[in-house]
Amino acid sequence: MQYLFDHTGRRYLDLFGGIVTVSVGHCHPKVTAAAREQMDRLWHTTNIYLHPKIHEYTERLLATMPSHLQVVHLVNSGSEANDLAVLLARLSTGHFDVISLRNAYHGMGPHGMALTAHSTWKYNVAHMFGVHHAMNADPYRGPWGGARCRDSPVQTDRHCDCAAGHCQASQLYADQLAETLRYSCPKGRVAAFFAESIQGVGGTVQFPIGYLQKAEALVRDHGGLLVMDEVQTGFGRTGEHFWAFEGHGVRPDIVTMAKGIGNGFPLAAVVTTKEVAAKMSEALHFNTYGGGPVSSAVGIAVLDALAEDGCQERAGRLGTRLLHALAQLRDRHPAVGDVRGKGLMIGIELVAEPRGRQPLGTDAVGDVWEHAKDRGLLVGRGGHFGNVLRIKPPMCITDEDVDFAVAVLDEAFTAHLPQ
CATH class of the missing domain: 3.40.640.10 (Type I PLP-dependent aspartate aminotransferase-like (Major domain))
Known part of the structure; x- marks a missing residue:
């Protein structure tokens, strides 16, 4: 459903859904x-x-x-x-x-x-x-x-x-x-x-x-x-x-x-x-x-x-909750320049300097991306400068998944973003 497993059996929370493709969940039994x-x-x-x-x-x-x-x-x-x-x-x-x-x-x-x-x-x-x-x-x-x-x-x-x-x-x-x-x-x-x-x-x-x-x-x-x-x-x-x-x-x-x-x-x-x-x-x-x-x-x-499965209602409710939580991360991390989206179509733009909106370098963005992956969280990357984290999960995620995602991203931002 919302999880993927690697060759060792390790579980990952998939917040990118195969590039916004898996809508109701991986291997959904009905489908x-x-x-x-x-x-x-x-x-x-x-x-x-x-x-x-x-x-x-x-x-x-x-x-x-x-x-x-x-x-x-x-x-x-x-x-x-x-x-x-x-x-x-x-x-x-x-x-x-x-x-x-x-x-x-x-x-x-x-x-x-x-x-x-x-x-x-x-x-x-x-x-x-x-x-x-x-x-x-x-x-x-x-x-x-x-x-x-x-x-x-x-x-x-x-x-x-x-x-x-x-x-x-x-x-x-x-x-x-x-x-x-x-x-x-x-x-x-x-x-x-x-x-x-x-x-x-x-x-x-x-x-x-x-x-x-x-x-x-x-x-x-x-x-x-x-x-x-x-x-x-x-x-x-x-x-x-x-x-x-x-x-x-x-x-x-x-x-x-x-x-x-x-x-x-x-x-x-x-x-x-x-x-x-x-x-x-x-x-x-x-x-x-x-x-x-x-x-x-x-x-x-x-x-x-x-x-x-009530996917649209879930997308609205959990997406709004996730957006508000990510906005709190923006307030704590100066290099999080913008949090935006609606439902479970969410972007986090990372910047080198908030006032000028200069995009964060791809190496630093990659460090955040890899840190999240190593902690069991998969997100996408996008934007012209490759500095936007893309969150578009299967629409079957839970409140617990939201809490986990926010905690991992907070940890990754603390470790790799300029403070």
Whole structure:
């Protein structure tokens, strides 16, 4: 479930979940049984032949979505899902140019690498044609934002002039998106705007409250679609909603999802409207393994486990508790520059000097990371500078796991961070 064991039998608390992929727990008995039962009955057949599991699963998946989203394309990974979303947006709007945000990560396929705005994940090959990156709306590291700007139980300690319930930073960042639309896109027309509900690989960056609503309005005014990337944030991980975009108050035209959808089994999806999907009838399109019998059976079992185990409620309750405890560590350790997130989508940014937000060097971050591992705690690393500890565990952790994680991190910070 939330634990992994090495070759000696030593146990580790997994707070990274296979890079935010194990949603309901390693080897969850319900999911494992569903896969085994389906494999004993029918392992694979091309989907030009009807099999009931794919239809049962897509109906179950659509029941979790807003009613205007009525079509599912099943694929195998988040990169495939985002590549297909780019194709859908370009076909349905008739426009070519696409906008994503700096610091975004949307995969390593041809379109995904173009959407991704991390030089550390980009190879020196042609991939950027028609994709533009707008300024990232980051209340901690960006030029605007502060202590009243995030939808999180824990705010940055950066000064903020925003009045309660009115985030000035969101408008300033939206103005930068408007500049990108005005100057970079042909005649101001765009096919789509891509955004993660919370940036994952980029270091659990949360946008200012209201930013995505403003971005959605701008993009629609310029002929484009809103594409929400829920590869890491979906399936209840943020606690308050099943889909994290619901917390932003937006109405996406396309939603991409992967990782937690299959609890580690290769499964992903693009969910969209009938109008957008209609363009796919103009030529043949096929995915050999997408929506196969076993992956569909696994997807159904994951949805069952999420509901039966109360994963969304647990993510909200324990995530909030963990965030508050980590904020206390930030107050005690000057090199903990920021604690942020929602539910069990959490980031801890380590800095060399809090006032200037200079990233902590990778060697020191690595020492913290290794210390935690040696004490039986697995966390991830992310952010452009590799200085953000990423906490995204299976959503079956306990209060005892939270206490253990905080104690180990406190010990690691004391041992390896500048005090």
